[in-house]
Amino acid sequence: MTEKDAPIGVFDSGVGGLTVVKEIMRQIPNERIVYFGDTARVPYGTKSKATITRYSEQIVRFLQKSQVKAIVVACNTASAIALEELEGKVKLPMIGVVKPGAKVAVGATQNGRIGIIGTEATVSSGIYTKYIEQFSHNIKVIGKACPLLVPLVEEGLLQDPVTDEIAKRYLDELIDIDIDTLILGCTHYPLIHTTIQRIVGENVNLVNPAYETARELKEMLKQGGLISNNEAGLGSDRYRFYVSDGADKFKNFANSIIKYGILTAKTVNIEEF
Amino acid sequence: MTEKDAPIGVFDSGVGGLTVVKEIMRQIPNERIVYFGDTARVPYGTKSKATITRYSEQIVRFLQKSQVKAIVVACNTASAIALEELEGKVKLPMIGVVKPGAKVAVGATQNGRIGIIGTEATVSSGIYTKYIEQFSHNIKVIGKACPLLVPLVEEGLLQDPVTDEIAKRYLDELIDIDIDTLILGCTHYPLIHTTIQRIVGENVNLVNPAYETARELKEMLKQGGLISNNEAGLGSDRYRFYVSDGADKFKNFANSIIKYGILTAKTVNIEEF
Numbered sequence: 001m002t003e004k005d006a007p008i009g010v011f012d013s014g015v016g017g018l019t020v021v022k023e024i025m026r027q028i029p030n031e032r033i034v035y036f037g038d039t040a041r042v043p044y045g046t047k048s049k050a051t052i053t054r055y056s057e058q059i060v061r062f063l064q065k066s067q068v069k070a071i072v073v074a075c076n077t078a079s080a081i082a083l084e085e086l087e088g089k090v091k092l093p094m095i096g097v098v099k100p101g102a103k104v105a106v107g108a109t110q111n112g113r114i115g116i117i118g119t120e121a122t123v124s125s126g127i128y129t130k131y132i133e134q135f136s137h138n139i140k141v142i143g144k145a146c147p148l149l150v151p152l153v154e155e156g157l158l159q160d161p162v163t164d165e166i167a168k169r170y171l172d173e174l175i176d177i178d179i180d181t182l183i184l185g186c187t188h189y190p191l192i193h194t195t196i197q198r199i200v201g202e203n204v205n206l207v208n209p210a211y212e213t214a215r216e217l218k219e220m221l222k223q224g225g226l227i228s229n230n231e232a233g234l235g236s237d238r239y240r241f242y243v244s245d246g247a248d249k250f251k252n253f254a255n256s257i258i259k260y261g262i263l264t265a266k267t268v269n270i271e272e273f
Numbered sequence: 274m275t276e277k278d279a280p281i282g283v284f285d286s287g288v289g290g291l292t293v294v295k296e297i298m299r300q301i302p303n304e305r306i307v308y309f310g311d312t313a314r315v316p317y318g319t320k321s322k323a324t325i326t327r328y329s330e331q332i333v334r335f336l337q338k339s340q341v342k343a344i345v346v347a348c349n350t351a352s353a354i355a356l357e358e359l360e361g362k363v364k365l366p367m368i369g370v371v372k373p374g375a376k377v378a379v380g381a382t383q384n385g386r387i388g389i390i391g392t393e394a395t396v397s398s399g400i401y402t403k404y405i406e407q408f409s410h411n412i413k414v415i416g417k418a419c420p421l422l423v424p425l426v427e428e429g430l431l432q433d434p435v436t437d438e439i440a441k442r443y444l445d446e447l448i449d450i451d452i453d454t455l456i457l458g459c460t461h462y463p464l465i466h467t468t469i470q471r472i473v474g475e476n477v478n479l480v481n482p483a484y485e486t487a488r489e490l491k492e493m494l495k496q497g498g499l500i501s502n503n504e505a506g507l508g509s510d511r512y513r514f515y516v517s518d519g520a521d522k523f524k525n526f527a528n529s530i531i532k533y534g535i536l537t538a539k540t541v542n543i544e545e546f
Contacts, residue, residue: 040320
């Protein structure tokens with residue numbers, strides 16, 4: 001197998017990164033993908049920098065064993081906390097979801113007020129503000145940690161008065177300061193897109209970084225001469241999924257999101273990497 | 274240090290086990306305690322048996338390095354899933370929270386209908402039913418997994434309409450079948466005792482296994498000749514706390530629960546054990 005035909009490695013703290021995988025499949029359909037979801041140690045959003053970085057490094061070592069040609073950090077928390085350190089250590093093209101999300105938001109805002117919702121770790125890192133300032137100096141960025149939204153989504157309360165109430169509490173503060181753009185800074189949030197849009201109102205642009213991440217990944221691969229074009233050679237294992245716990249549960253969830261017959265979902269003891 | 278004066282090892286998936294520590298401190302005040310909270314990998318309740326067992330074994334190896342004389346599994350999920358296997362491997366007196374809780378519930382029920390609330394892993398293990406049947410054959414046991422209560426408690430929504438609504442949804446099923454006793458089968462639940470009591474009504478006995486666990490621990494130590502009586506030699510490090518992530522955050526939370534000036538809270542890389 002040439003380097004071009006090697007898989008793209010994608011990882012997330014759990015299942016949320018599948019929203020990014022779905023977009024990669026759509027935008028660059030001729031690529032192989034190896035996905036790792038750290039379902040044993042999810043959530044990352046409440047953990048320390050040292051722990052998030054150590055976990056991310058283990059996953060990168062695992063993906064490197066699969067000889068991936070590039071790595072997508074499809075987790076906002078790991079992108080916010082660990083990506084810079086990973087880039088310093090790993091000799092592979094890497095991309096996270098934070099910078100693409102920041103870029104789109106800057107392009108979308110009219111009044112210069114961007115809200116960002118995410119985990120405690122992502123919001124308190126201030127990384128979205130940092131990237132937004134690289135693109136424009138005249139923007140006010142307001143972050144709000146929403147720790148209960150992930151468990152509510154994972155329990156399937158996607159259309160539920162309780163999720164409405166909790167989301168409203170988190171978002172009221174952002175509505176009060178008149179944001180016109182809101183970054184969904186956690187891969188779980190697109191699953192309650194409708195609820196969030198209803199609460200913030202139709203005039204607020206919701207930014208889902210998944211689309212732009214897949215687009216920038218494609219660009220990065222092109223520039224590196226790494227785009228695969230050999231569809232004939234992809235075979236039935238073109239999409240391989242690994243998790244640190246509960247492969248069967250993951251497989252069901254994954255099939256419901258990406259609507260592709262996932263054949264391989266295996267459990268890996270990630271602590272050994 | 275003689276074996277008698279060695280510490281008791283206590284572990285939990287996170288902070289919940291502190292409710293058990295508090296009770297041990299009260300009932301057997303002359304004992305040293307080494308506590309481990311697996312704050313990096315919390316929650317356990319959604320994980321597989323293989324993973325919960327592997328994590329518990331690592332923690333037991335860590336506690337054995339501290340030369341503990343006995344181990345308290347102060348986590349319902351680990352007690353339900355891993356205790357039997359641990360007992361087969363470890364040559365130390367061990368006690369979990371499930372059996373003591375089951376025993377108290379059997380003594381408390383009048384109508385022979387006991388409800389048990391806990392994590393998915395605890396409830397689906399059926400272990401409370403198994404122990405209750407050891408004590409009595411004429412009891413109907415009804416389990417209900419309450420996955421959202423832990424995140425709600427951890428976010429501090431102890432007195433909140435959202436917690437009321439979610440608890441009501443979980444408990445309605447148990448109220449409908451007329452339980453007169455309810456086991457709080459997760460160490461977080463005593464923190465919303467008032468809410469639960471209001472929902473199920475004053476006539477339902479709430480069983481918190483922590484009290485009975487500490488009582489049985491005392492009995493077990495007495496029978497093994499392991500009760501410490503040397504208060505003079507305990508020193509300032511009599512209570513030592515270790516976590517797998519976020520020692521400072523843990524220290525603040527722990528001090529708010531057990532009202533004892535905790536001096537030592539250290540982060541340990543538990544994956545190395």
